[in-house]
Amino acid sequence: MKKLTGILLASTLATPLFAEAVDDTLVLNEEIKMVTRTAAPAHMAEEVDEIISGWHFRGKETRAMQADDFDNPGMIFVEKGEDSWNKVEGSEGKSCASCHGDSASMADVRPVYPKYNEAAGEVRTLEMQVNDCRENQMGAEKLGYTSGSMANMTALLASVSRGKPVNVAIDGPSSATWEAGKELYYARTGQLELSCASCHEANYGNMIRADHLSQGQINGFPTYRLKNTKLNSVHARFKGCVRDTRAQTYKPGSAEFVALELYVASRGNGLSVEGPSVRN
Numbered sequence: 001m002k003k004l005t006g007i008l009l010a011s012t013l014a015t016p017l018f019a020e021a022v023d024d025t026l027v028l029n030e031e032i033k034m035v036t037r038t039a040a041p042a043h044m045a046e047e048v049d050e051i052i053s054g055w056h057f058r059g060k061e062t063r064a065m066q067a068d069d070f071d072n073p074g075m076i077f078v079e080k081g082e083d084s085w086n087k088v089e090g091s092e093g094k095s096c097a098s099c100h101g102d103s104a105s106m107a108d109v110r111p112v113y114p115k116y117n118e119a120a121g122e123v124r125t126l127e128m129q130v131n132d133c134r135e136n137q138m139g140a141e142k143l144g145y146t147s148g149s150m151a152n153m154t155a156l157l158a159s160v161s162r163g164k165p166v167n168v169a170i171d172g173p174s175s176a177t178w179e180a181g182k183e184l185y186y187a188r189t190g191q192l193e194l195s196c197a198s199c200h201e202a203n204y205g206n207m208i209r210a211d212h213l214s215q216g217q218i219n220g221f222p223t224y225r226l227k228n229t230k231l232n233s234v235h236a237r238f239k240g241c242v243r244d245t246r247a248q249t250y251k252p253g254s255a256e257f258v259a260l261e262l263y264v265a266s267r268g269n270g271l272s273v274e275g276p277s278v279r280n
């Protein structure tokens with residue numbers, strides 16, 4: 001049984017009930033066996049033994065929806081992403097496919113993002129890279145960072161990588177960004193003085209109001225949420241979680257959220273890419 005960390009958290013966690021991650025196996029379309037729990041990567045082995053996908057903390061019906069593409073409401077948006085992949089846009093008369101070929105050829109991309117880009121000298125999220133190609137390769141308008149059309153594209157790029165293990169680099173030129181993200185993850189903020197770790201490391205498995213707390217992994221993004229019936233991007237989710245702690249939040253696409261994304265992604269190194277996943 002996990003202990004709650006302090007009075008502040010106890011006031012938020014109205015019913016501190018513990019319920020284990022559900023023991024279940026995710027086989028996608030009766031074909032791809034997904035890694036939804038595995039040993040924690042070395043960099044966090046002192047804090048957590050095992051990393052577990054958010055899929056294990058959802059109810060039976062929600063889990064089943066994700067196991068079959070015909071039942072997964074997120075797959076409609078993948079189709080929209082595919083249409084936009086093939087659509088010529090911008091001053092150069094090109095589509096994504098003109099340069100990259102089939103979307104399936106991008107299968108090794110999602111697992112390693114956020115990733116350091118040598119020429120730009122920065123760590124880039126997938127959204128940043130998509131917009132860089134739109135602007136500088138196609139002469140097209142950037143997409144809104146958390147817009148539906150961007151989420152459709154990231155859902156497409158995730159979908160072709162499903163089953164591959166998340167494997168973001170945290171060393172070399174990525175290390176400063178990773179450290180900055182780690183600091184944000186453990187920083188206690190807001191009136192409630194909660195960090196990401198207060199909920200997703202110290203209390204996963206506990207109930208918070210009616211919700212079963214997961215490790216806050218991002219291997220399933222973008223996620224189709226039953227609550228708002230659309231795809232939700234990583235930074236939109238971060239924003240929602242920070243707001244819940246009554247702290248000032250950062251903007252989607254900000255340097256802070258990019259760093260936080262790299263760090264949180266690295267806490268899932270070894271889990272299968274699941275996007276678009278289905279969540280509450």
Ligand code: HEC
Nearest residue numbers: 094095096098099100109117119129130133134137138153
């Ligand atoms: C004119 C050619 C061109 C077009 C059109 C283009 N790209 Fe790119 N794309 C590139 C090049 C070149 C790179 C490598 C750039 C780099 O590393 O800085 C790249 C890299 C990428 C990457 C990162 C791959 C990796 O292995 O890290 C993604 C993701 C990507 N493009 C997505 C898209 C999407 C989505 C579109 C359409 C909206 C698109 N690209 C349109 C040329 C193009």
Ligand code: HEC
Nearest residue numbers: 054194195196199208211212213214216217223241245279
């Ligand atoms: C007060 C507790 C609390 C704090 C603090 C908190 N979250 Fe969450 N978070 C939740 C709840 C509740 C959910 C929905 C249930 C779940 O998936 O854990 C959630 C969901 C998530 C998810 C979705 C997981 C999935 O599988 O779809 C991510 C990612 C996430 N949080 C990241 C963060 C990050 C990063 C921080 C710090 C900036 C943070 N959270 C802070 C309570 C919290």
